[in-house]
Amino acid sequence: MGRINAVITGVGGWVPTYILDNEEMSTIVDTSDEWIMERIGVKTRHILKPEEGTGTSFMMTKAVKQLLDKTGVDPDSIDAVIAATCTFDYHFPSTASLIIGNLDLKNAFGFDLEAACAGFLYAMEQAASLICSGRHKRVIVCGGDHMSSMTNYQDRNTCPIFGDGAACVLMEATEEEVGLIDSYLRVDGKGYDNLHMAAGGSARMPSHETVDERLHFVYQEGRAVFKHAVTDMSDAVVTIAQRNGLNKDNVTWIVPHQANVRIESAVARRIGVSEDHVMINIDHMANTSSGTLPLCLWEYEPLLKKGDKIIFTAFGAGFTWGASYMIWGYDGSKFADTPAEFYKEGMISREEWYAKRRKAQQ
Ligand code: UT7
Numbered sequence: 359m360g361r362i363n364a365v366i367t368g369v370g371g372w373v374p375t376y377i378l379d380n381e382e383m384s385t386i387v388d389t390s391d392e393w394i395m396e397r398i399g400v401k402t403r404h405i406l407k408p409e410e411g412t413g414t415s416f417m418m419t420k421a422v423k424q425l426l427d428k429t430g431v432d433p434d435s436i437d438a439v440i441a442a443t444c445t446f447d448y449h450f451p452s453t454a455s456l457i458i459g460n461l462d463l464k465n466a467f468g469f470d471l472e473a474a475c476a477g478f479l480y481a482m483e484q485a486a487s488l489i490c491s492g493r494h495k496r497v498i499v500c501g502g503d504h505m506s507s508m509t510n511y512q513d514r515n516t517c518p519i520f521g522d523g524a525a526c527v528l529m530e531a532t533e534e535e536v537g538l539i540d541s542y543l544r545v546d547g548k549g550y551d552n553l554h555m556a557a558g559g560s561a562r563m564p565s566h567e568t569v570d571e572r573l574h575f576v577y578q579e580g581r582a583v584f585k586h587a588v589t590d591m592s593d594a595v596v597t598i599a600q601r602n603g604l605n606k607d608n609v610t611w612i613v614p615h616q617a618n619v620r621i622e623s624a625v626a627r628r629i630g631v632s633e634d635h636v637m638i639n640i641d642h643m644a645n646t647s648s649g650t651l652p653l654c655l656w657e658y659e660p661l662l663k664k665g666d667k668i669i670f671t672a673f674g675a676g677f678t679w680g681a682s683y684m685i686w687g688y689d690g691s692k693f694a695d696t697p698a699e700f701y702k703e704g705m706i707s708r709e710e711w712y713a714k715r716r717k718a719q720q
Contacts, residue, residue, distance in 0.1 A: 364529045365687035367539030370425025371525035372417050372627035373404040385515035394518045398621025403521025403644035405506045413447035415456035416498040417524035432670035437494040439468035442477030442648040445504040475674025485529045486538040490692030500526040503647035512577035516625035521644030525652030536687040542597050549677035552582040587621050587673040592628035594681035595671050602683050615672035616640035616650040629708035
């Protein structure tokens, strides 16, 4: 038997119906559409309202259900579910256990993985390890966050950045030379001061004071994080490219964490890849933390072809960051006719979105 690789064989996704645009954001904090578009590149973000559902597991369950329906994979054949998130429904039980229970995945084990915005990158590596060990064949990797549950809508420095959403991929064993080929993952443990949620964990338990002091929200020093994100993601992309003989002429896609459109452009410039080879959806998805990479795959899936060379990169609290190299395993067009919930009334269709995206890239 040849070497076992772990390859993505399907993508599912889900975003809440409610769309918070910059106009509405300007009624919440002192900001403007011009500032947000120029400094961040976000126009609209999806927000999970209690009347639609609650918790990250709600969104991930929808995404996994779509993945299973679309691929036709037997739910009983799923060996594991990894949920990358930093907005767990509860400290315990895990978000993964809730998803497994909701969908009755009888033969799956599962766990949550917290690496902030780099979570999905780490989780893909974990899934690949499970598969390449030979003991597990099908692993679902979810990435997503209910960021509005920890966004301080009194802080204009952070609240325009974030949105809610989740997506997932099915990773399977293959002997073909496709799938996750290499990963370069890092943590420096020095990022606390610049990016954290101060209370709610065992170091500072919830209390009246922590609520009054608004310590259960994201705290970010944007400029410092920006500098680290640009440098560390760019370095990681260059490292993974050099290790695998990749360059601007043979990379098909860069999939960067959607934190700021200026960061994404800077990372693409560093490796010299033109922007029409960079997946970008920050304008209508915002920063969904662990959700950004799989949500990009979900939206770009019909454009992906077997053999595409893809570099993923992300950066998050910790600091955590890295890059992974993947050879894509199937023609995404095979799922083009699949009705996704994304088509639901009132939301832009996938065709319209690609047309818009291509025009913007010309
Ligand atoms: O996902 C995890 C990783 N996160 C990131 O990668 C995020 C990295 N950081 C960023 O994307 C950017 O630093 C931000 C988008 C957070 C901020 O953009 P910036 O260009 O770095 O702005 P700044 O923080 O340097 O602030 C510039 C000015 C300030 O005014 P003064 O002090 O110069 O008078 C802010 O008060 O912009 C002001 N400002 C705003 N103005 C209008 C900050 N937020 C807003 C706002 N609307 N929403």
